[in-house]
Amino acid sequence: MSRVDTLVRPTSASLKGKGRVCTLGMFIIDHFEVQDEGGQPVPIDEEAIGGGGVHAMTAARLFLPPSHCALLVDRGDDFPQHFADQLEALGADMVWFRRRDGKTTRALNIYSGTAIGEGHQTFQYLSPQLNLSLRDLLVPPSPFATPHHPEWVHVVVRIPRAQFLVQEARQIFEAGPDRASKELEDWLNLANHFAAISPNLIELQTVLSLPRSEETQEDVVHAAEIFHRKLREAHADAAPALVLRAGALGSYTIATGWKGWVPAYWRPTEQNRVVDVTGGGNAFLGGLCAGLLASDGDYRIGW
16 A cells, blocks of 8 residues: 555545635746756756646645645646646646636756756746736636635745735745845744745755755754744744755644654655655645645644
């Protein structure tokens, strides 16, 4: 029996009266480029379903029925039918294909290694972005407006956009990877408007101006304690939960009433099972949102 078979899913009765887990991450068609042994770029003749929102909602769907998930896909005139078929398999109640003029958003993932997922990754858009707003999810003709309205919203945003969104909904916030330490004050000013903040260790070390190191449990706890202390100093009892992601080590949570470790799905001795880490952080957040919805926001029971 696989671990997926052993997942404890909430019952229909336990979900009665609850809303949806949804995302403001836009759908992207991913393209790929790697390097040959001489360091020259090699385009890969492959395209894939992409975007952090897709990864997050796919993970949420592992735990929740389609009626309690929401994925808005802006579909251009170049949208591959086999992608539509794959997304529809998640459940008709979950996916809304909205017609957009022109092409679907596409992006190039560039890896410094010789294979997809290997080495340093950079990212560039190949066609215009179409950012989503809360209004897109909450207001008709959105099919998610009723009967199960958005309750937990996954977002991956920079500070200015977070400032725009912060008053609109209860949200999960994943910090962007290039935030500098000078923005620590902005993080703290926004924090009490979010239910949880979930950076990875490198992001948090950067914001706190801590030296980067090999990921150890001690480093994770050290960074988490420093940041959470700053959150408490800024917001006292209104401080959000901190869920610090640490790759193969799992995640470390500091929330009201509980703090502790949650192991990674694949343990350190099972890392050979990891094919590609792309989308892993957002998939984690989608599962976290699903657990929080099912457990009424209990960060311990939610796991």
